[in-house]
Amino acid sequence: MKLFRYFPVAVDSIAANKMRASLTMLGIIIGVAAVLTILGVGRGASANILDEVASQGTTRLTISPSTESEGEGAGAPVQTLTMGDVRALSDAAFHPDVVEVVPQYGGSIQLVAGSNNKQTRVTGTTADYVGVHRLEMAEGRFLTEDEIAQMSNVIVIGTAVATDLFERTQVVGESVRIDGEPFTVVGVLKESGNAGFGSNDDSGFIPIGAAHGRIFNVPRYRGEYIVTSVSANAVSEERVEAAERQIEQTLRLRHGLGADDDSDFTISTQASLLDTIGTVTNTLTLLLSSIAAISLVVGGIGIMNIMLVSVTERTKEIGLRKALGAHTSDVLLQFLIESLVLTLLGGLIGIAISYGLALLVQRIPNFPIDLLIGVDALVLAVGVSAGCGLIFGLYPAMRATRLDPIEALRYE
Amino acid sequence: MADSSALVDMQNISKVYQMGETKVHALNGVSLSIEAGEYVAIVGTSGSGKSTLMNIIGLLDSPTEGVFAVRGQRASGLTGRQMADLRNREIGFVFQQFNLLARTPAWRQVELPLFYANVARSASRKRALEALAQVGLDERADHKPDELSGGQQQRVAIARALVNRPSLLLADEPTGALDTRTGEEVMALFEKLHEEGLTLVIITHDQEIAERAHRVITMRDGVIVSDSDAATTTASGFRNGLSGAAPAPLPRPVAIEQDKEEMYEAV
Ligand SMILES: Nc1ncnc2c1ncn2[C@@H]1O[C@H](COP(=O)(O)OP(=O)(O)O)[C@@H](O)[C@H]1O
Ligand SMILES: [Mg+2]
Numbered sequence: 001m002k003l004f005r006y007f008p009v010a011v012d013s014i015a016a017n018k019m020r021a022s023l024t025m026l027g028i029i030i031g032v033a034a035v036l037t038i039l040g041v042g043r044g045a046s047a048n049i050l051d052e053v054a055s056q057g058t059t060r061l062t063i064s065p066s067t068e069s070e071g072e073g074a075g076a077p078v079q080t081l082t083m084g085d086v087r088a089l090s091d092a093a094f095h096p097d098v099v100e101v102v103p104q105y106g107g108s109i110q111l112v113a114g115s116n117n118k119q120t121r122v123t124g125t126t127a128d129y130v131g132v133h134r135l136e137m138a139e140g141r142f143l144t145e146d147e148i149a150q151m152s153n154v155i156v157i158g159t160a161v162a163t164d165l166f167e168r169t170q171v172v173g174e175s176v177r178i179d180g181e182p183f184t185v186v187g188v189l190k191e192s193g194n195a196g197f198g199s200n201d202d203s204g205f206i207p208i209g210a211a212h213g214r215i216f217n218v219p220r221y222r223g224e225y226i227v228t229s230v231s232a233n234a235v236s237e238e239r240v241e242a243a244e245r246q247i248e249q250t251l252r253l254r255h256g257l258g259a260d261d262d263s264d265f266t267i268s269t270q271a272s273l274l275d276t277i278g279t280v281t282n283t284l285t286l287l288l289s290s291i292a293a294i295s296l297v298v299g300g301i302g303i304m305n306i307m308l309v310s311v312t313e314r315t316k317e318i319g320l321r322k323a324l325g326a327h328t329s330d331v332l333l334q335f336l337i338e339s340l341v342l343t344l345l346g347g348l349i350g351i352a353i354s355y356g357l358a359l360l361v362q363r364i365p366n367f368p369i370d371l372l373i374g375v376d377a378l379v380l381a382v383g384v385s386a387g388c389g390l391i392f393g394l395y396p397a398m399r400a401t402r403l404d405p406i407e408a409l410r411y412e
Numbered sequence: 413m414a415d416s417s418a419l420v421d422m423q424n425i426s427k428v429y430q431m432g433e434t435k436v437h438a439l440n441g442v443s444l445s446i447e448a449g450e451y452v453a454i455v456g457t458s459g460s461g462k463s464t465l466m467n468i469i470g471l472l473d474s475p476t477e478g479v480f481a482v483r484g485q486r487a488s489g490l491t492g493r494q495m496a497d498l499r500n501r502e503i504g505f506v507f508q509q510f511n512l513l514a515r516t517p518a519w520r521q522v523e524l525p526l527f528y529a530n531v532a533r534s535a536s537r538k539r540a541l542e543a544l545a546q547v548g549l550d551e552r553a554d555h556k557p558d559e560l561s562g563g564q565q566q567r568v569a570i571a572r573a574l575v576n577r578p579s580l581l582l583a584d585e586p587t588g589a590l591d592t593r594t595g596e597e598v599m600a601l602f603e604k605l606h607e608e609g610l611t612l613v614i615i616t617h618d619q620e621i622a623e624r625a626h627r628v629i630t631m632r633d634g635v636i637v638s639d640s641d642a643a644t645t646t647a648s649g650f651r652n653g654l655s656g657a658a659p660a661p662l663p664r665p666v667a668i669e670q671d672k673e674e675m676y677e678a679v
Binding site for chain 2: 012
């Protein structure tokens with residue numbers, strides 16, 4: 001087909017002007033590389049977070065108090081979620097799909113060991129916490145049912161807390177003081193290895209009764225200590241929604257909410273968390289990609305600019321081609337395909353650059369995210385650069401066809 | 413009157429360029445007929461309308477007034493596409509400045525008309541090389557213009573004009589940018605092609621070159637002032653009282669001898 005025969009013509013003309021061609025392609029190269037890299041980073045980051053979330057179990061539900069919507073304390077959590085709710089939810093008869101209901105009451109407080117001290121997030125909880133949150137122990141064990149029942153002065157700490165207080169992690173049996181009271185370390189958590197999302201390296205865990213009764217000054221609601229959140233497990237991934245409904249029903253009933261009242265708590269599941277994360281990362285990626293896309297448009301305008309110069313420079317060539325029998329469509333296609341080849345070439349170089357970056361990133365040890373470049377992103381990049389070539393090449397090509405052959409031949 | 417057997421036939425052709433307020437009459441009522449197989453030289457001072465005439469004959473330009481026909485077919489009835497196809501198949505152009513594409517090997521230059529004629533790639537390369545051989549440049553097929561002498565570049569341009577086997581070759585001052593010796597070589601080549609049946613129309617300033625043609629047309633201020641071929645001498649030529657053309661039949665060179673003075677005056 002004749003169409004394909006314009007490609008060697010375009011390649012010749014590009015090869016005859018390598019410097020100009022590479023400057024022209026630069027905009028497209030940068031644009032495509034930027035879009036692909038940003039999409040890749042976005043995808044890599046979200047895959048990372050999703051992995052993290054999934055590793056914490058997909059059956060977990062978290063119940064937290066809603067925030068006050070009006071009045072003095074607007075924005076602060078409603079203080080209606082209590083230990084009474086926790087006991088009620090633990091009743092398997094009414095909540096067949098809910099297991100391991102774990103209350104938490106946490107706050108930031110100073111831990112002291114010898115002359116060292118550290119401000120730490122200390123959470124009062126129960127023995128099931130370790131299972132529901134899938135914590136792993138480096139030393140010793142987690143809190144036991146007995147210790148919970150007796151509100152013993154025992155504590156499980158994260159590795160960062162251990163090293164800050166004792167300069168080592170084998171600290172089972174040591175004592176730390178909280179608010180003057182001595183607590184015996186019974187376990188140290190495994191280092192989570194990443195400082196971000198879901199890390200417990202900087203935490204301490206004590207029996208919920210100790211937290212409520214002695215460490216924190218916890219308010220009560222209808223005679224029961226409040227909690228900052230409650231975790232629970234559904235019996236299976238398929239029953240998460242059912243578990244959510246059962247919990248909601250009980251809590252609404254206990255909190256005396258009418259049919260038209262909003263809940264004073266929220267239940268989040270890992271699934272809803274994944275959704276939220278997905279939405280956030282998508283929005284972010286879209287935003288960054290639009291910025292990168294602007295550079296593609298700028299690159300496209302660069303192409304148009306150079307093609308217009310090229311048409312003027314080659315007026316005589318166009319006149320000659322017409323004298324030798326070129327149709328208007330021949331001239332149009334020649335210039336259009338030339339800009340298409342330029343942008344496609346630029347796009348391919350841009351793809352190669354972003355792939356190179358992705359490979360490089362993989363080789364950096366402990367680099368937090370991978371660069372994931374999917375086939376869809378490649379198709380997008382090639383499509384967009386080809387589109388740029390056609391759109392921004394059309395006007396210059398049309399200018400070329402409008403040249404009068406004799407005028408063009410007279411052109412010096 | 414119009415001779416439908418003629419390759420090219422012009423009746424009362426005018427070409428007017430509007431330059432702001434003033435009109436430039438590049439051609440002013442030219443009638444001319446060229447038969448297939450003729451060897452015609454067009455001479456005249458600079459600005460007398462020679463190139464304009466050639467552009468109209470070559471279907472690169474259209475007249476403001478008058479009737480122009482190629483092989484009996486009126487040019488005014490042709491679409492742009494048909495004109496392009498006629499240029500491609502029937503007419504070969506050779507320009508003073510060669511008009512080769514920069515940084516392109518000779519055989520690719522020669523191939524161009526075949527590209528626009530939709531000749532398959534393999535065949536077109538072969539034909540391009542044949543055309544280069546015809547002008548004695550088969551050894552230089554891969555050379556780029558800046559690796560060739562002026563005479564060689566013009567021969568590449570001639571090969572390009574010939575490659576699609578046109579019936580008419582139009583050359584606008586083809587030796588103008590060449591020294592005498594290479595100009596002579598190029599003319600010898602043209603004449604060889606003419607002997608092989610090509611119709612030749614050469615615009616020139618050079619008296620010696622004009623003398624070699626079988627028919628000499630002299631132009632001044634957009635009109636033909638003499639035509640050595642009496643049979644087709646235009647009325648306008650006589651009207652201007654400048655017809656020095658003796659109605660001499662063949663052998664034509666004699667006619668050119670008689671025209672000489674007239675032409676020196678013109679150039
Ligand atoms: N495109 C044009 N616009 C205006 N005037 C032109 C144009 N082309 C030619 N002319 C004028 O027409 C006249 C004839 O030009 P041309 O045919 O090029 O003469 P020659 O080839 O004999 O030197 C000249 O006066 C020239 O200035
Ligand atoms: Mg001229």
